[in-house]
Amino acid sequence: MLNEYVYCPRLFYLEYVQREWATNLDVLQGRYVHRRVDQAAGRVPRAEAVTAEVAIHARSVEIGSEELGAVAVIDVLESDDGQLVPVDYKKGSAPDLPEGAWEPERIQVCLQGLLLRANGYVSNYGVIYYVGDKTRVRVEFTPALVTRTKQLLADARALAVAGSLPPPLVNSNKCPRCSLVGICLPDELNHVQQVTGSRPTAETAHGSDKAGSVAPDVAPARREIRRLFPARDDNKAVYVQGQGYTLGLRGATLEIRDKGQAVDAVRLFEVSQLNIFGNVQLSAQALRALASQEIPILHLSYGGWLQAVTAPPPHKNIELRCRQFQAAADPAFCLKLAKALVGGKIRNSRLLLRRNGRRLPPEALSQLVALRDLVERGTSLAELLGVEGSAAREYFRYFSTMFKLPPDDAPPFDFTGRNRRPPKDPINALLSFGYSLLVKEMVVAVLGVGFDPYLGFYHQPRYGRPALALDLMEEFRPLVADSVVITVINNGEIGPDDFLQRGEAVALLPRARKVFIEAFERRLDQLVTHPVFGYQVSYRRVFEIQARLLARTLTGEIPRYIPFVTR
Secondary structure, three states: HHHHHHHHHHHHHHHHOOOOOOOOHHHHHHHHHHOOOOOEEOOOOOHOOOOOOOOEEEEEEEEEOOOOEEEEEEEEEEEEEEEEEEEEEEOOOOOOOOOOOOHHHHHHHHHHHHHHHOOOOOOOOEEEEEEOOEEEEEEEEEHHHHHHHHHHHHHHHHHHEEEOOOOOOOOOOOOOOOOOOHHHHHHHHHHHHHHHHHOHHHHOOOOOOOOEEEEEOOOOOOOOOOOOOOOOOOOOEEEEEOOOEEEEEOOOOOEEEEEEEEEEEHHHHHHHEEEEEEOOEHOOOOOOOHHOOOOOOEEEOOOOOOEEEOOOOOOOOOOHHHHHHHHOHHHHHHHHHHHHHHHHHHHHHHHHHHHOOOOHHHHHHHHHHHHHHHHHOOOHHHHHHHHHHHHHHHHOHHHHHOOOOOOOOOOOOOOOOOOOOOOHHHHHHHHHHHHHHHHHHHHHHHHHHOOOOOOOOOOOOOOOOOHHHHHHHHHHHHHHHHHHHHHHHHOOOOOHHHHEEEEEEEEEEEHHHHHHHHHHHHHHHEEEOOOOOOEEEEEHHHHHHHHHHHHHOOOOOOOOOOOOOOO
16 A cells, blocks of 8 residues: 555545545556466565575565564565565556656565565565566665655554545646546545635645635536546446346346246346345345445335345445544534535425426515525524425425426326325325435445445434435435426326325336336436536436535535535
8 A cells, every 4th residue: 555655645545544445447457467466376485595596486475564564465576696576567568767667666666675674585676567568677675765665654654543534636647547536536625625715725726716606605616627537327226126036146147037037137247236126036146246246235115115225344434434423413513514405405496496387476486595595594403394394395385387287288197295104196106206216326325435324414313214315315306306206297107097096095006116217217317517516427426426525524624515506
Protein backbone atom coordinates (compact mmCIF):
# COMPACT_ATOMS: atom_id res chain seq x y z
CA MET A 1 0.00 0.00 0.00
CA LEU A 2 2.99 2.34 0.27
CA ASN A 3 2.96 2.99 -3.46
CA GLU A 4 -0.71 4.03 -3.13
CA TYR A 5 0.26 6.47 -0.36
CA VAL A 6 2.95 8.03 -2.56
CA TYR A 7 0.54 8.22 -5.47
CA CYS A 8 -2.38 9.64 -3.45
CA PRO A 9 -2.69 9.65 0.37
CA ARG A 10 -6.49 9.61 0.07
CA LEU A 11 -6.35 6.45 -2.07
CA PHE A 12 -4.13 4.83 0.55
CA TYR A 13 -6.52 5.73 3.36
CA LEU A 14 -9.59 4.50 1.48
CA GLU A 15 -7.98 1.15 0.66
CA TYR A 16 -5.83 0.47 3.72
CA VAL A 17 -7.92 1.98 6.54
CA GLN A 18 -11.51 1.99 5.26
CA ARG A 19 -11.01 -1.14 3.15
CA GLU A 20 -12.76 0.28 0.12
CA TRP A 21 -12.09 -1.62 -3.07
CA ALA A 22 -13.24 -1.46 -6.67
CA THR A 23 -12.04 -2.77 -10.00
CA ASN A 24 -11.64 -1.08 -13.34
CA LEU A 25 -9.87 -1.93 -16.57
CA ASP A 26 -6.44 -1.06 -15.21
CA VAL A 27 -6.96 -3.28 -12.16
CA LEU A 28 -8.12 -6.20 -14.32
CA GLN A 29 -5.19 -5.77 -16.70
CA GLY A 30 -2.83 -5.67 -13.71
CA ARG A 31 -4.26 -8.93 -12.43
CA TYR A 32 -3.76 -10.47 -15.84
CA VAL A 33 -0.07 -9.59 -16.09
CA HIS A 34 0.39 -10.93 -12.53
CA ARG A 35 -1.44 -14.18 -13.25
CA ARG A 36 1.80 -16.18 -13.26
CA VAL A 37 3.90 -14.36 -10.68
CA ASP A 38 1.01 -14.54 -8.20
CA GLN A 39 1.41 -18.33 -8.13
CA ALA A 40 3.90 -19.11 -5.38
CA ALA A 41 6.87 -21.14 -6.61
CA GLY A 42 10.56 -21.62 -5.86
CA ARG A 43 12.54 -21.90 -2.63
CA VAL A 44 14.32 -19.12 -0.73
CA PRO A 45 17.07 -20.31 1.67
CA ARG A 46 17.89 -18.56 4.93
CA ALA A 47 20.10 -15.48 4.69
CA GLU A 48 23.26 -17.26 5.87
CA ALA A 49 22.87 -19.88 3.13
CA VAL A 50 22.75 -17.37 0.25
CA THR A 51 26.10 -17.31 -1.55
CA ALA A 52 27.31 -16.35 -4.98
CA GLU A 53 27.00 -19.99 -6.05
CA VAL A 54 23.32 -20.28 -5.03
CA ALA A 55 20.83 -19.53 -7.81
CA ILE A 56 17.43 -18.33 -6.62
CA HIS A 57 14.30 -17.69 -8.64
CA ALA A 58 11.07 -17.60 -6.64
CA ARG A 59 7.61 -16.15 -7.24
CA SER A 60 5.09 -14.53 -4.89
CA VAL A 61 7.39 -14.36 -1.86
CA GLU A 62 5.84 -12.88 1.30
CA ILE A 63 8.20 -11.10 3.65
CA GLY A 64 7.73 -8.81 6.65
CA SER A 65 9.51 -6.96 9.41
CA GLU A 66 8.21 -5.88 12.80
CA GLU A 67 11.00 -3.33 13.02
CA LEU A 68 9.90 -1.61 9.82
CA GLY A 69 6.23 -2.30 10.50
CA ALA A 70 5.57 -3.49 6.96
CA VAL A 71 4.95 -6.61 4.91
CA ALA A 72 5.20 -7.19 1.18
CA VAL A 73 4.64 -9.85 -1.44
CA ILE A 74 7.51 -9.76 -3.91
CA ASP A 75 6.43 -10.75 -7.43
CA VAL A 76 9.76 -12.36 -8.36
CA LEU A 77 12.87 -12.80 -6.22
CA GLU A 78 16.16 -13.37 -8.02
CA SER A 79 19.76 -13.81 -6.86
CA ASP A 80 22.78 -11.89 -8.12
CA ASP A 81 26.25 -12.72 -6.84
CA GLY A 82 25.14 -13.47 -3.30
CA GLN A 83 22.44 -10.81 -2.96
CA LEU A 84 18.69 -10.91 -3.55
CA VAL A 85 16.97 -8.74 -6.14
CA PRO A 86 13.23 -8.01 -5.85
CA VAL A 87 11.50 -7.77 -9.23
CA ASP A 88 8.18 -5.90 -9.36
CA TYR A 89 5.88 -6.43 -12.36
CA LYS A 90 3.99 -3.49 -13.90
CA LYS A 91 1.49 -3.74 -16.73
CA GLY A 92 2.43 -0.62 -18.71
CA SER A 93 5.52 0.58 -20.52
CA ALA A 94 8.57 2.19 -18.97
CA PRO A 95 8.15 5.99 -18.67
CA ASP A 96 10.57 8.39 -20.30
CA LEU A 97 12.10 9.67 -17.07
CA PRO A 98 15.70 10.14 -15.93
CA GLU A 99 15.03 7.75 -13.03
CA GLY A 100 13.52 5.20 -15.42
CA ALA A 101 10.38 4.68 -13.29
CA TRP A 102 7.73 6.64 -11.43
CA GLU A 103 8.43 7.48 -7.79
CA PRO A 104 5.65 5.27 -6.30
CA GLU A 105 7.10 2.27 -8.15
CA ARG A 106 10.67 3.01 -7.05
CA ILE A 107 9.53 3.47 -3.44
CA GLN A 108 7.65 0.18 -3.58
CA VAL A 109 10.59 -1.88 -4.81
CA CYS A 110 12.94 -0.09 -2.38
CA LEU A 111 10.68 -1.09 0.54
CA GLN A 112 10.90 -4.69 -0.65
CA GLY A 113 14.69 -4.38 -0.58
CA LEU A 114 14.59 -2.92 2.94
CA LEU A 115 12.44 -5.84 4.10
CA LEU A 116 14.99 -8.25 2.65
CA ARG A 117 17.73 -6.42 4.52
CA ALA A 118 15.72 -6.51 7.75
CA ASN A 119 15.61 -10.30 7.40
CA GLY A 120 19.39 -10.55 7.02
CA TYR A 121 19.71 -10.65 3.25
CA VAL A 122 21.90 -8.43 1.11
CA SER A 123 19.90 -6.33 -1.36
CA ASN A 124 21.38 -3.30 -3.06
CA TYR A 125 19.07 -2.86 -6.02
CA GLY A 126 15.73 -3.92 -7.38
CA VAL A 127 14.11 -4.26 -10.79
CA ILE A 128 10.84 -2.98 -12.17
CA TYR A 129 9.69 -5.07 -15.10
CA TYR A 130 7.30 -3.32 -17.48
CA VAL A 131 5.28 -5.97 -19.29
CA GLY A 132 4.02 -3.52 -21.94
CA ASP A 133 7.42 -3.10 -23.60
CA LYS A 134 9.29 -5.92 -21.78
CA THR A 135 11.72 -3.46 -20.21
CA ARG A 136 13.68 -4.09 -17.02
CA VAL A 137 14.49 -0.91 -15.11
CA ARG A 138 17.19 -1.18 -12.45
CA VAL A 139 16.53 0.80 -9.24
CA GLU A 140 19.57 1.36 -7.04
CA PHE A 141 18.83 1.53 -3.33
CA THR A 142 20.76 4.74 -2.76
CA PRO A 143 20.93 6.38 0.68
CA ALA A 144 18.61 9.13 -0.57
CA LEU A 145 16.00 6.63 -1.82
CA VAL A 146 16.25 4.59 1.38
CA THR A 147 15.76 7.69 3.54
CA ARG A 148 12.83 8.81 1.40
CA THR A 149 11.22 5.36 1.61
CA LYS A 150 11.54 5.16 5.40
CA GLN A 151 10.09 8.65 5.81
CA LEU A 152 7.11 7.88 3.55
CA LEU A 153 6.52 4.63 5.41
CA ALA A 154 6.45 6.50 8.72
CA ASP A 155 4.10 9.12 7.25
CA ALA A 156 1.75 6.44 5.92
CA ARG A 157 1.62 4.68 9.29
CA ALA A 158 0.92 7.99 11.04
CA LEU A 159 -1.93 8.74 8.63
CA ALA A 160 -3.46 5.32 9.19
CA VAL A 161 -3.44 5.85 12.96
CA ALA A 162 -4.68 9.46 12.78
CA GLY A 163 -8.16 8.40 11.63
CA SER A 164 -8.67 11.38 9.31
CA LEU A 165 -9.40 10.92 5.61
CA PRO A 166 -7.11 13.20 3.55
CA PRO A 167 -8.78 15.70 1.21
CA PRO A 168 -9.26 14.73 -2.44
CA LEU A 169 -6.83 15.87 -5.09
CA VAL A 170 -7.83 19.02 -6.99
CA ASN A 171 -8.23 18.72 -10.77
CA SER A 172 -5.60 16.00 -10.81
CA ASN A 173 -4.79 13.91 -13.87
CA LYS A 174 -4.36 10.98 -11.50
CA CYS A 175 -8.09 10.74 -10.82
CA PRO A 176 -9.61 9.61 -14.15
CA ARG A 177 -7.91 6.20 -14.15
CA CYS A 178 -8.15 5.57 -10.40
CA SER A 179 -10.29 2.53 -9.59
CA LEU A 180 -11.78 4.26 -6.52
CA VAL A 181 -12.81 7.47 -8.26
CA GLY A 182 -16.51 6.59 -7.95
CA ILE A 183 -16.03 6.13 -4.20
CA CYS A 184 -13.71 9.10 -3.66
CA LEU A 185 -15.76 11.61 -5.76
CA PRO A 186 -12.88 14.12 -5.88
CA ASP A 187 -14.37 16.71 -8.24
CA GLU A 188 -17.79 16.49 -6.62
CA LEU A 189 -16.50 17.03 -3.10
CA ASN A 190 -14.18 19.85 -4.16
CA HIS A 191 -17.08 21.57 -5.89
CA VAL A 192 -19.39 21.31 -2.89
CA GLN A 193 -16.64 22.54 -0.58
CA GLN A 194 -15.93 25.50 -2.83
CA VAL A 195 -19.50 26.69 -3.27
CA THR A 196 -20.34 26.26 0.41
CA GLY A 197 -17.20 28.03 1.56
CA SER A 198 -15.94 25.02 3.52
CA ARG A 199 -12.70 24.72 1.55
CA PRO A 200 -9.76 26.98 2.45
CA THR A 201 -9.33 29.78 -0.05
CA ALA A 202 -5.74 28.71 -0.78
CA GLU A 203 -7.05 25.73 -2.70
CA THR A 204 -9.66 27.56 -4.75
CA ALA A 205 -7.06 28.71 -7.25
CA HIS A 206 -7.04 25.31 -8.94
CA GLY A 207 -9.70 26.19 -11.46
CA SER A 208 -12.55 26.35 -8.96
CA ASP A 209 -15.66 28.43 -9.49
CA LYS A 210 -17.23 31.01 -7.21
CA ALA A 211 -19.98 30.20 -4.78
CA GLY A 212 -23.52 30.70 -5.99
CA SER A 213 -26.99 30.65 -4.52
CA VAL A 214 -29.41 28.26 -6.14
CA ALA A 215 -32.12 26.26 -4.37
CA PRO A 216 -32.00 24.08 -2.50
CA ASP A 217 -28.48 24.27 -1.08
CA VAL A 218 -25.72 24.39 -3.65
CA ALA A 219 -25.31 26.11 -6.99
CA PRO A 220 -24.84 23.95 -10.09
CA ALA A 221 -21.37 23.82 -11.58
CA ARG A 222 -20.35 26.81 -13.67
CA ARG A 223 -17.41 24.91 -15.07
CA GLU A 224 -17.69 21.31 -16.14
CA ILE A 225 -17.41 18.79 -13.34
CA ARG A 226 -15.67 15.74 -14.71
CA ARG A 227 -17.80 12.62 -14.55
CA LEU A 228 -15.00 10.19 -13.86
CA PHE A 229 -17.08 7.03 -13.56
CA PRO A 230 -19.63 5.33 -15.88
CA ALA A 231 -23.05 6.94 -16.13
CA ARG A 232 -24.70 3.55 -15.79
CA ASP A 233 -24.01 0.24 -14.15
CA ASP A 234 -24.18 -2.15 -17.10
CA ASN A 235 -24.82 -5.14 -14.85
CA LYS A 236 -28.40 -6.34 -14.56
CA ALA A 237 -30.78 -6.53 -11.65
CA VAL A 238 -32.29 -10.01 -11.92
CA TYR A 239 -35.87 -10.63 -10.73
CA VAL A 240 -37.31 -14.11 -10.20
CA GLN A 241 -40.97 -14.35 -9.20
CA GLY A 242 -42.10 -17.72 -10.59
CA GLN A 243 -43.33 -19.70 -7.60
CA GLY A 244 -41.52 -23.02 -7.36
CA TYR A 245 -38.63 -21.91 -9.55
CA THR A 246 -35.11 -22.95 -8.61
CA LEU A 247 -31.83 -21.16 -9.22
CA GLY A 248 -28.69 -23.15 -9.86
CA LEU A 249 -25.19 -22.70 -11.15
CA ARG A 250 -23.98 -24.03 -14.48
CA GLY A 251 -20.36 -23.03 -14.95
CA ALA A 252 -20.25 -19.23 -14.67
CA THR A 253 -23.95 -18.92 -15.47
CA LEU A 254 -26.88 -18.50 -13.09
CA GLU A 255 -29.64 -20.73 -14.43
CA ILE A 256 -33.35 -20.33 -13.64
CA ARG A 257 -35.25 -23.62 -13.74
CA ASP A 258 -38.88 -24.68 -13.58
CA LYS A 259 -39.37 -28.33 -12.59
CA GLY A 260 -35.78 -29.03 -13.57
CA GLN A 261 -36.01 -27.41 -17.00
CA ALA A 262 -33.99 -24.27 -17.70
CA VAL A 263 -36.26 -21.32 -18.56
CA ASP A 264 -33.68 -18.54 -18.47
CA ALA A 265 -30.05 -17.86 -17.64
CA VAL A 266 -27.72 -14.96 -17.01
CA ARG A 267 -23.95 -14.80 -16.73
CA LEU A 268 -22.76 -14.13 -13.19
CA PHE A 269 -20.49 -11.23 -14.11
CA GLU A 270 -23.51 -9.44 -15.61
CA VAL A 271 -25.57 -9.57 -12.39
CA SER A 272 -25.67 -6.60 -10.02
CA GLN A 273 -28.35 -7.93 -7.64
CA LEU A 274 -30.69 -10.89 -7.40
CA ASN A 275 -34.32 -10.32 -6.33
CA ILE A 276 -36.31 -13.38 -5.27
CA PHE A 277 -40.08 -13.11 -4.78
CA GLY A 278 -41.83 -15.66 -2.61
CA ASN A 279 -41.03 -19.36 -2.80
CA VAL A 280 -37.97 -19.55 -5.04
CA GLN A 281 -35.19 -21.99 -4.17
CA LEU A 282 -31.48 -21.13 -4.45
CA SER A 283 -28.79 -23.82 -4.54
CA ALA A 284 -25.83 -23.69 -2.18
CA GLN A 285 -23.44 -23.54 -5.14
CA ALA A 286 -25.24 -20.54 -6.61
CA LEU A 287 -25.34 -18.85 -3.20
CA ARG A 288 -21.58 -19.22 -2.73
CA ALA A 289 -20.88 -17.98 -6.26
CA LEU A 290 -23.07 -14.90 -5.77
CA ALA A 291 -21.45 -14.16 -2.41
CA SER A 292 -17.95 -14.51 -3.89
CA GLN A 293 -18.88 -11.89 -6.50
CA GLU A 294 -20.35 -9.65 -3.75
CA ILE A 295 -23.77 -9.78 -5.41
CA PRO A 296 -26.57 -9.08 -2.88
CA ILE A 297 -29.57 -11.40 -2.81
CA LEU A 298 -32.82 -9.69 -1.80
CA HIS A 299 -35.61 -11.92 -0.53
CA LEU A 300 -39.02 -10.31 -1.00
CA SER A 301 -42.49 -11.49 -0.17
CA TYR A 302 -44.75 -12.43 -3.05
CA GLY A 303 -46.24 -8.95 -2.78
CA GLY A 304 -42.83 -7.26 -2.90
CA TRP A 305 -41.97 -6.46 0.73
CA LEU A 306 -38.29 -6.82 1.61
CA GLN A 307 -37.89 -9.66 4.11
CA ALA A 308 -34.19 -10.52 4.12
CA VAL A 309 -30.87 -9.73 2.49
CA THR A 310 -28.21 -12.34 1.84
CA ALA A 311 -24.85 -10.73 1.30
CA PRO A 312 -21.13 -11.27 1.96
CA PRO A 313 -19.78 -10.19 5.39
CA PRO A 314 -20.55 -6.54 6.21
CA HIS A 315 -18.58 -3.78 4.56
CA LYS A 316 -15.16 -3.37 6.17
CA ASN A 317 -15.52 0.39 6.61
CA ILE A 318 -16.31 0.25 10.34
CA GLU A 319 -15.15 3.86 10.63
CA LEU A 320 -18.21 5.02 8.69
CA ARG A 321 -20.62 3.00 10.82
CA CYS A 322 -19.07 4.47 13.98
CA ARG A 323 -19.71 7.94 12.58
CA GLN A 324 -23.25 6.91 11.67
CA PHE A 325 -24.05 5.78 15.21
CA GLN A 326 -22.51 8.94 16.70
CA ALA A 327 -24.48 11.19 14.36
CA ALA A 328 -27.75 9.31 14.96
CA ALA A 329 -27.40 10.16 18.67
CA ASP A 330 -27.09 13.89 17.87
CA PRO A 331 -30.59 15.47 17.74
CA ALA A 332 -29.30 18.62 16.03
CA PHE A 333 -27.69 16.65 13.21
CA CYS A 334 -30.77 14.44 12.76
CA LEU A 335 -33.02 17.49 12.52
CA LYS A 336 -30.73 19.22 10.00
CA LEU A 337 -30.57 16.14 7.80
CA ALA A 338 -34.30 15.47 8.11
CA LYS A 339 -35.04 19.02 6.89
CA ALA A 340 -32.96 18.37 3.78
CA LEU A 341 -34.69 15.04 3.11
CA VAL A 342 -38.25 16.27 3.65
CA GLY A 343 -37.59 19.52 1.82
CA GLY A 344 -36.23 17.61 -1.15
CA LYS A 345 -39.25 15.31 -1.21
CA ILE A 346 -41.71 18.23 -1.20
CA ARG A 347 -39.78 20.05 -3.96
CA ASN A 348 -39.79 16.96 -6.16
CA SER A 349 -43.48 16.31 -5.46
CA ARG A 350 -44.32 19.85 -6.53
CA LEU A 351 -42.16 19.47 -9.64
CA LEU A 352 -43.96 16.29 -10.69
CA LEU A 353 -47.35 17.96 -10.27
CA ARG A 354 -46.27 21.08 -12.11
CA ARG A 355 -44.96 19.09 -15.07
CA ASN A 356 -47.76 16.52 -15.38
CA GLY A 357 -50.87 17.88 -13.64
CA ARG A 358 -53.87 18.92 -15.75
CA ARG A 359 -55.94 21.96 -14.84
CA LEU A 360 -54.34 22.34 -11.43
CA PRO A 361 -55.86 25.04 -9.21
CA PRO A 362 -53.37 27.75 -8.15
CA GLU A 363 -53.42 26.65 -4.53
CA ALA A 364 -52.18 23.15 -5.42
CA LEU A 365 -48.61 24.30 -5.97
CA SER A 366 -48.59 27.27 -3.62
CA GLN A 367 -49.65 25.12 -0.68
CA LEU A 368 -46.66 22.82 -1.26
CA VAL A 369 -44.37 25.87 -1.34
CA ALA A 370 -45.79 27.04 1.98
CA LEU A 371 -45.28 23.60 3.53
CA ARG A 372 -41.72 23.47 2.20
CA ASP A 373 -41.04 26.78 3.94
CA LEU A 374 -42.46 25.30 7.16
CA VAL A 375 -39.88 22.54 6.92
CA GLU A 376 -37.07 25.09 7.12
CA ARG A 377 -38.56 26.50 10.32
CA GLY A 378 -39.14 23.11 11.94
CA THR A 379 -37.74 22.60 15.42
CA SER A 380 -38.25 18.86 15.95
CA LEU A 381 -38.57 15.59 14.05
CA ALA A 382 -42.17 15.24 15.25
CA GLU A 383 -42.97 18.63 13.73
CA LEU A 384 -41.38 17.59 10.44
CA LEU A 385 -43.44 14.40 10.40
CA GLY A 386 -46.57 16.52 10.68
CA VAL A 387 -45.50 18.85 7.87
CA GLU A 388 -44.54 15.91 5.67
CA GLY A 389 -47.93 14.30 6.27
CA SER A 390 -49.73 17.52 5.31
CA ALA A 391 -47.62 17.82 2.16
CA ALA A 392 -48.36 14.21 1.21
CA ARG A 393 -52.11 14.78 1.60
CA GLU A 394 -51.96 17.85 -0.63
CA TYR A 395 -49.83 16.05 -3.19
CA PHE A 396 -52.03 12.94 -3.40
CA ARG A 397 -55.12 15.15 -3.43
CA TYR A 398 -54.12 16.16 -6.96
CA PHE A 399 -52.27 12.98 -7.93
CA SER A 400 -55.01 11.79 -10.29
CA THR A 401 -54.64 14.98 -12.36
CA MET A 402 -51.42 13.51 -13.76
CA PHE A 403 -53.28 10.62 -15.46
CA LYS A 404 -54.24 11.00 -19.10
CA LEU A 405 -57.97 10.89 -19.67
CA PRO A 406 -59.40 8.60 -22.38
CA PRO A 407 -61.66 10.11 -25.09
CA ASP A 408 -64.74 9.80 -22.88
CA ASP A 409 -63.00 11.79 -20.10
CA ALA A 410 -63.60 8.91 -17.68
CA PRO A 411 -60.54 8.32 -15.49
CA PRO A 412 -59.20 4.75 -15.79
CA PHE A 413 -58.99 4.42 -12.00
CA ASP A 414 -60.72 6.00 -9.06
CA PHE A 415 -58.09 7.51 -6.76
CA THR A 416 -58.97 9.81 -3.89
CA GLY A 417 -55.92 9.58 -1.63
CA ARG A 418 -53.18 7.42 -0.24
CA ASN A 419 -54.04 4.26 1.69
CA ARG A 420 -52.03 1.13 2.46
CA ARG A 421 -51.73 -2.03 4.56
CA PRO A 422 -53.48 -3.22 2.53
CA PRO A 423 -53.96 -0.90 -0.46
CA LYS A 424 -57.65 -0.56 -1.26
CA ASP A 425 -57.50 0.47 -4.91
CA PRO A 426 -55.28 -0.23 -7.95
CA ILE A 427 -53.31 3.04 -7.80
CA ASN A 428 -52.41 2.50 -4.16
CA ALA A 429 -51.43 -1.09 -4.96
CA LEU A 430 -49.04 0.25 -7.61
CA LEU A 431 -47.67 2.91 -5.28
CA SER A 432 -47.03 0.39 -2.49
CA PHE A 433 -45.29 -1.98 -4.89
CA GLY A 434 -43.18 0.86 -6.29
CA TYR A 435 -42.14 2.01 -2.82
CA SER A 436 -41.17 -1.53 -1.83
CA LEU A 437 -38.92 -1.79 -4.90
CA LEU A 438 -37.42 1.61 -4.09
CA VAL A 439 -36.69 0.55 -0.49
CA LYS A 440 -34.72 -2.49 -1.60
CA GLU A 441 -32.72 -0.34 -4.05
CA MET A 442 -31.78 2.00 -1.22
CA VAL A 443 -30.83 -0.94 0.99
CA VAL A 444 -28.43 -2.10 -1.73
CA ALA A 445 -27.01 1.43 -2.08
CA VAL A 446 -26.36 2.03 1.63
CA LEU A 447 -24.94 -1.47 2.17
CA GLY A 448 -22.55 -0.90 -0.73
CA VAL A 449 -21.30 2.34 0.80
CA GLY A 450 -20.79 0.75 4.23
CA PHE A 451 -23.78 2.01 6.26
CA ASP A 452 -26.00 0.08 8.62
CA PRO A 453 -29.34 0.30 6.75
CA TYR A 454 -31.37 -0.10 9.96
CA LEU A 455 -30.16 3.03 11.73
CA GLY A 456 -31.69 6.19 10.30
CA PHE A 457 -31.72 9.85 11.20
CA TYR A 458 -35.25 10.93 10.26
CA HIS A 459 -37.01 7.55 10.48
CA GLN A 460 -36.34 6.28 13.96
CA PRO A 461 -35.12 2.72 14.57
CA ARG A 462 -37.80 0.06 14.72
CA TYR A 463 -37.40 -3.71 14.61
CA GLY A 464 -37.01 -4.92 11.04
CA ARG A 465 -37.34 -1.46 9.44
CA PRO A 466 -34.46 -0.26 7.20
CA ALA A 467 -34.69 3.28 8.56
CA LEU A 468 -31.70 4.72 6.69
CA ALA A 469 -32.95 3.34 3.38
CA LEU A 470 -36.32 4.98 4.12
CA ASP A 471 -34.52 8.24 4.86
CA LEU A 472 -32.68 8.36 1.56
CA MET A 473 -35.63 7.24 -0.54
CA GLU A 474 -37.79 10.22 0.52
CA GLU A 475 -36.55 12.57 -2.19
CA PHE A 476 -36.90 9.82 -4.82
CA ARG A 477 -40.47 8.75 -4.10
CA PRO A 478 -41.97 11.23 -6.62
CA LEU A 479 -39.14 11.05 -9.15
CA VAL A 480 -38.93 7.27 -9.38
CA ALA A 481 -41.81 5.30 -7.84
CA ASP A 482 -44.62 7.79 -8.48
CA SER A 483 -43.27 8.52 -11.96
CA VAL A 484 -43.34 4.83 -12.86
CA VAL A 485 -46.95 4.54 -11.66
CA ILE A 486 -47.97 7.48 -13.85
CA THR A 487 -46.07 6.06 -16.82
CA VAL A 488 -47.57 2.56 -16.77
CA ILE A 489 -51.10 3.99 -16.43
CA ASN A 490 -50.74 6.70 -19.08
CA ASN A 491 -49.08 4.32 -21.55
CA GLY A 492 -51.75 1.69 -21.03
CA GLU A 493 -49.20 -0.88 -19.88
CA ILE A 494 -51.33 -1.74 -16.84
CA GLY A 495 -55.13 -1.59 -16.86
CA PRO A 496 -58.10 -2.40 -14.61
CA ASP A 497 -57.92 -6.11 -15.48
CA ASP A 498 -54.41 -6.43 -14.01
CA PHE A 499 -55.55 -6.40 -10.38
CA LEU A 500 -57.07 -8.90 -7.97
CA GLN A 501 -59.72 -7.73 -5.51
CA ARG A 502 -59.91 -9.61 -2.21
CA GLY A 503 -62.38 -7.97 0.13
CA GLU A 504 -61.13 -4.43 0.57
CA ALA A 505 -57.59 -5.31 -0.50
CA VAL A 506 -56.27 -4.96 -4.05
CA ALA A 507 -53.17 -6.72 -5.37
CA LEU A 508 -51.32 -6.86 -8.66
CA LEU A 509 -51.58 -9.96 -10.81
CA PRO A 510 -48.27 -11.62 -11.86
CA ARG A 511 -48.32 -10.09 -15.35
CA ALA A 512 -48.79 -6.60 -13.91
CA ARG A 513 -45.91 -7.10 -11.47
CA LYS A 514 -43.65 -8.09 -14.34
CA VAL A 515 -44.70 -5.08 -16.41
CA PHE A 516 -44.20 -2.74 -13.45
CA ILE A 517 -40.74 -4.17 -12.68
CA GLU A 518 -39.71 -3.65 -16.30
CA ALA A 519 -40.93 -0.04 -16.18
CA PHE A 520 -39.17 0.46 -12.84
CA GLU A 521 -35.88 -0.81 -14.26
CA ARG A 522 -36.27 1.46 -17.31
CA ARG A 523 -36.66 4.41 -14.97
CA LEU A 524 -33.58 3.46 -12.96
CA ASP A 525 -31.58 3.14 -16.18
CA GLN A 526 -32.73 6.54 -17.45
CA LEU A 527 -30.07 9.25 -17.53
CA VAL A 528 -30.78 12.40 -15.56
CA THR A 529 -28.71 15.55 -15.15
CA HIS A 530 -27.40 15.88 -11.62
CA PRO A 531 -28.60 19.31 -10.40
CA VAL A 532 -25.37 20.06 -8.51
CA PHE A 533 -22.65 18.50 -10.64
CA GLY A 534 -24.16 19.05 -14.07
CA TYR A 535 -23.34 15.67 -15.64
CA GLN A 536 -25.74 12.91 -16.63
CA VAL A 537 -26.01 9.65 -14.72
CA SER A 538 -28.67 6.99 -14.27
CA TYR A 539 -31.04 7.11 -11.33
CA ARG A 540 -29.49 3.92 -9.92
CA ARG A 541 -26.10 5.61 -10.02
CA VAL A 542 -27.62 8.71 -8.39
CA PHE A 543 -28.70 6.54 -5.43
CA GLU A 544 -25.06 5.60 -4.86
CA ILE A 545 -23.84 9.19 -5.27
CA GLN A 546 -26.35 10.47 -2.70
CA ALA A 547 -25.41 7.72 -0.25
CA ARG A 548 -21.75 8.64 -0.63
CA LEU A 549 -22.53 12.34 -0.16
CA LEU A 550 -24.24 11.42 3.10
CA ALA A 551 -21.13 9.46 4.12
CA ARG A 552 -18.92 12.47 3.38
CA THR A 553 -21.28 14.62 5.45
CA LEU A 554 -20.79 12.29 8.41
CA THR A 555 -17.02 12.39 8.02
CA GLY A 556 -17.10 16.20 7.94
CA GLU A 557 -15.76 16.61 4.41
CA ILE A 558 -18.85 18.55 3.33
CA PRO A 559 -20.90 20.71 5.71
CA ARG A 560 -24.37 19.36 4.90
CA TYR A 561 -26.22 16.77 2.88
CA ILE A 562 -27.55 18.04 -0.44
CA PRO A 563 -30.85 16.41 -1.53
CA PHE A 564 -31.35 15.44 -5.15
CA VAL A 565 -33.84 17.91 -6.62
CA THR A 566 -34.43 17.96 -10.36
CA ARG A 567 -35.06 21.19 -12.18
